[in-house]
Amino acid sequence: MADCILEQLKSQPAWLLVFLSLGFLSILKFSLSILKWVYVNFLRPGKNLKNYGSWALITGPTDGIGKAFAFQLARKGLNLVLVGRNPDKLKDVSESIKSKYGSTQIKNVVVDFSGDLDDGVSRIKEVIQGLDVGVLINNVGVSYPYARFLHEVDDKLLSDLIKVNVEGTTKVTQAVLPGMVKRKKGAIVNIGSGAAIVIPSDPLYSVYAATKAYVDQFSRCLYVEYKKSGIDVQCQVPLYVATKMASIRRSSFFVPSTDGYARAALRWIGYEPRCTPYWPHSLLWALASSLPESVIDAWRLKFCLGIRKRGQLKDSRKKE
Numbered sequence: 001m002a003d004c005i006l007e008q009l010k011s012q013p014a015w016l017l018v019f020l021s022l023g024f025l026s027i028l029k030f031s032l033s034i035l036k037w038v039y040v041n042f043l044r045p046g047k048n049l050k051n052y053g054s055w056a057l058i059t060g061p062t063d064g065i066g067k068a069f070a071f072q073l074a075r076k077g078l079n080l081v082l083v084g085r086n087p088d089k090l091k092d093v094s095e096s097i098k099s100k101y102g103s104t105q106i107k108n109v110v111v112d113f114s115g116d117l118d119d120g121v122s123r124i125k126e127v128i129q130g131l132d133v134g135v136l137i138n139n140v141g142v143s144y145p146y147a148r149f150l151h152e153v154d155d156k157l158l159s160d161l162i163k164v165n166v167e168g169t170t171k172v173t174q175a176v177l178p179g180m181v182k183r184k185k186g187a188i189v190n191i192g193s194g195a196a197i198v199i200p201s202d203p204l205y206s207v208y209a210a211t212k213a214y215v216d217q218f219s220r221c222l223y224v225e226y227k228k229s230g231i232d233v234q235c236q237v238p239l240y241v242a243t244k245m246a247s248i249r250r251s252s253f254f255v256p257s258t259d260g261y262a263r264a265a266l267r268w269i270g271y272e273p274r275c276t277p278y279w280p281h282s283l284l285w286a287l288a289s290s291l292p293e294s295v296i297d298a299w300r301l302k303f304c305l306g307i308r309k310r311g312q313l314k315d316s317r318k319k320e
C-alpha cells in the first residue's frame with residue numbers, strides 16, 4: 001500500500017508535490033495548535049504558587065477581578081498584601097477572606113494610585129520588607145466612565161489613566177522586584193486588556209487602550225529581562241469580565257464572573273508571557289485575528305459610539 005502511494009507520488013509533477021507538501025504541513029501545524037490549545041486550557045496543571053514565596057501582593061483588591069484574585073490566592077494558601085485606596089473596603093475584604101480561609105495572614109496598605117504615588121509606594125516597600133512576596137498581581141486599573149472622543153477627555157481623567165494604569169503598575173513592580181531578584185524567584189502578573197491586544201483599535205477609549213499597550217510591552221520586556229533571574233513575568237489579556245468597570249453585572253459564556261476569571265487566571269501564572277486565561281475569550285481572540293482589521297475597526301467604532309450616546313443621555317438625566 002505504502003509502496004503504491006510512493007510510486008503514485010513519484011509519477012506526479014514537481015509543482016503538485018510541492019503543493020501537497022505545503023498543504024500537509026499546514027494541516028499538521030493547525031492540528032498541533034489545536035492540540036496545544038486543548039492541553040493548555042484544560043489539561044495543564046497550574047503551578048504551585050507557594051513555590052514562588054509565601055506572600056502575594058495584589059493591587060486593586062477591593063472590587064472586581066482583583067478581589068477575586070485575593071480570594072483565589074488565599075484559597076491556594078498564600079498570605080496577602082492588599083493594596084487599595086479605601087480603608088473600609090480593604091478591611092471588609094480582609095475580614096471576609098479571613099472568615100473563609102482562617103490561616104491567611106493579611107496586611108493592608110492604603111494607596112490611592114491617582115494621589116501621591118511615591119508616598120504610597122514607599123509605604124508598600126516598608127510593609128513588604130522581610131516578607132517573601134513571590135507573586136505580584138498588578139491589577140489596579142481605571143477606564144473611562146463611558147466612551148468619548150479624545151478632545152472630550154478631561155485633564156483629571158487623562159492624568160488618572162496614566163498615573164494608575166502606567167505609573168502605578170511600573171512603580172509597584174519596581175518596589176517588589178528587588179526581593180524577587182534576591183530570592184531568585186517570583187511571578188508577576190500584569191493585567192492588560194483585549195482593548196490593546198486583541199482588537200486592532202479601541203476608538204473612543206484611546207488613552208485606556210494605549211495604557212494597556214504599555215502594560216503589554218512592559219511585561220514582554222520584563223519577561224525577557226528577568227527570565228534568567230527565575231522571575232516569570234506575564235501579561236494577562238482579559239476580554240470582557242462582569243465588573244463595575246465593564247458596566248456588566250451578569251456573567252455569560254463569553255463574559256466570565258470575576259471568580260470564573262480568577263480561577264482560570266491562577267492556572268496560567270508562570271507559563272506564557274502573554275495569555276488570555278478564560279478559554280471562551282481565546283475563541284473570540286481567534287475570531288478577531290481571522291477578520292479583516294477594517295471590519296473590526298468599523299464594528300468597534302459603531303459599538304463605542306452607542307456607549308457614548310447612552311452615557312451622555314444618563315449624564316444629562318442626572319443634571320436635570
Ligand SMILES: NC(=O)c1ccc[n+]([C@@H]2O[C@H](COP(=O)([O-])OP(=O)(O)OC[C@H]3O[C@@H](n4cnc5c(N)ncnc54)[C@H](OP(=O)(O)O)[C@@H]3O)[C@@H](O)[C@H]2O)c1
Nearest residue numbers: 060062063064065085112113114141193240241243245246
Ligand atoms: N472588567 C473587564 O472587562 C476588564 C477587561 C480587560 C481588562 N480589565 C482590567 O482588569 C483590571 C481590573 O478591572 P476590574 O474590571 O476588576 O475593575 P473594577 O471592578 O473597577 O475594580 C478596580 C479595582 O481597582 C481599584 N482602584 C481604582 N482606582 C484606584 C486608585 N486610584 N487607587 C487605588 N485603587 C484603585 C478599585 O478600588 P475601589 O474598590 O475603591 O473602587 C478596585 O479595587 C484593570 O486593570 C482593568 O483595566 C478589565
